[in-house]
Amino acid sequence: MTADIIDGKAFAARLKENVAQQVAHLKEQHNLTPGLAVVIVGEDPASQIYVRNKNKSTREAGMNSFEHRLPAETTQEELLALVDTLNNDPAVHGILVQLPLPGHIEENAVIDAISPAKDVDGFHVINAGLLATGGNAMIPCTPLGCLLMLKDRLGDLSGLEAVVIGRSNIVGKPMAQLLLKENCTVTVAHSRTRDLPQVIGRADIVVAAVGRPEMIQGEWIKEGATVIDVGINRLSSPDGKNRLVGDVEFEGARTRAGAITPVPGGVGPMTIACLLKNTVTAACRQHGVTEPEV
Numbered sequence: 001m002t003a004d005i006i007d008g009k010a011f012a013a014r015l016k017e018n019v020a021q022q023v024a025h026l027k028e029q030h031n032l033t034p035g036l037a038v039v040i041v042g043e044d045p046a047s048q049i050y051v052r053n054k055n056k057s058t059r060e061a062g063m064n065s066f067e068h069r070l071p072a073e074t075t076q077e078e079l080l081a082l083v084d085t086l087n088n089d090p091a092v093h094g095i096l097v098q099l100p101l102p103g104h105i106e107e108n109a110v111i112d113a114i115s116p117a118k119d120v121d122g123f124h125v126i127n128a129g130l131l132a133t134g135g136n137a138m139i140p141c142t143p144l145g146c147l148l149m150l151k152d153r154l155g156d157l158s159g160l161e162a163v164v165i166g167r168s169n170i171v172g173k174p175m176a177q178l179l180l181k182e183n184c185t186v187t188v189a190h191s192r193t194r195d196l197p198q199v200i201g202r203a204d205i206v207v208a209a210v211g212r213p214e215m216i217q218g219e220w221i222k223e224g225a226t227v228i229d230v231g232i233n234r235l236s237s238p239d240g241k242n243r244l245v246g247d248v249e250f251e252g253a254r255t256r257a258g259a260i261t262p263v264p265g266g267v268g269p270m271t272i273a274c275l276l277k278n279t280v281t282a283a284c285r286q287h288g289v290t291e292p293e294v
């Protein structure tokens with residue numbers, strides 16, 4: 001068997017186009033322009049690239065993009081004051097504080113200061129609680145992107161065996177909650193799981209979010225399973241060029257899976273598209289407007 005490749009780049013492009021149409025509708029019918037504020041503290045090069053891409057994509061979708069670049073020496077109080085201003089700014093419907101923050105700033109204090117209604121990353125404890133209890137949460141962008149790809153591929157997920165490898169608050173745990181909501185039988189594997197190959201071997205759906213290059217062996221995958229590889233690992237080649245690989249041994253997994261996301265070009269592009277989608281959702285909820293179906 002050779003797995004179908006799930007093209008996250010093409011899927012994300014369609015989703016962004018969809019969001020742009022929603023934004024055009026909101027502007028025309030409701031005089032509402034969704035706005036996303038992105039805050040970055042310090043000069044971390046990877047974060048700078050992410051933030052630039054987020055701002056560009058926001059503008060391309062026709063939304064307002066508010067960029068706040070703060071120096072690395074910014075104090076926690078100064079950052080919290082900015083978050084407070086953004087919470088109270090009616091033009092801002094979504095707030096994203098780029099992580100990681102410099103060591104002297106407590107990340108949880110900042111995340112918890114963001115209004116849950118504007119928390120388009122879905123990291124606030126209120127949104128985590130709403131997701132866990134079946135409420136109207138803002139859903140973290142990366143797991144949301146994974147779920148959209150799974151539903152596009154498989155349709156109804158009800159009753160399927162799903163294994164999520166990784167239990168972080170930003171990927172693994174919300175991913176497990178989303179799959180549970182879809183009526184999957186969900187197992188969460190992590191660094192203390194005893195027999196990972198056996199656990200993975202029974203899964204119809206494998207979502208890998210570990211951060212270890214090609215750790216999940218192709219031969220562990222059940223024939224025909226759908227594999228979503230969230231991992232982004234940078235390897236340096238002998239020629240000095242960097243190469244990105246996922247958490248799954250792609251070539252081996254391809255010969256067993258029914259479908260698999262590549263790295264790069266799988267989950268990554270979906271994350272930004274879902275951030276835009278969440279900003280539209282947040283704007284609609286804040287204005288009591290039904291999300292346009294386009």
Ligand code: NAD
Pocket residue numbers: 142165166167168169170171172189190191192193196209210211212230231232233267268271
């Ligand atoms: P994390 O470091 O917070 O969590 C890693 C998880 O992996 C932990 O829960 C740990 O228990 C588990 N783990 C570690 N070693 C293990 C092992 N040997 N066996 C089984 N489980 C093990 O990481 P994270 O923030 O959840 O991110 C995971 C990966 O996803 C990283 O590569 C990250 O770069 C990537 N990521 C990608 C996107 C995207 O947009 N594509 C977004 C977020 C994270």
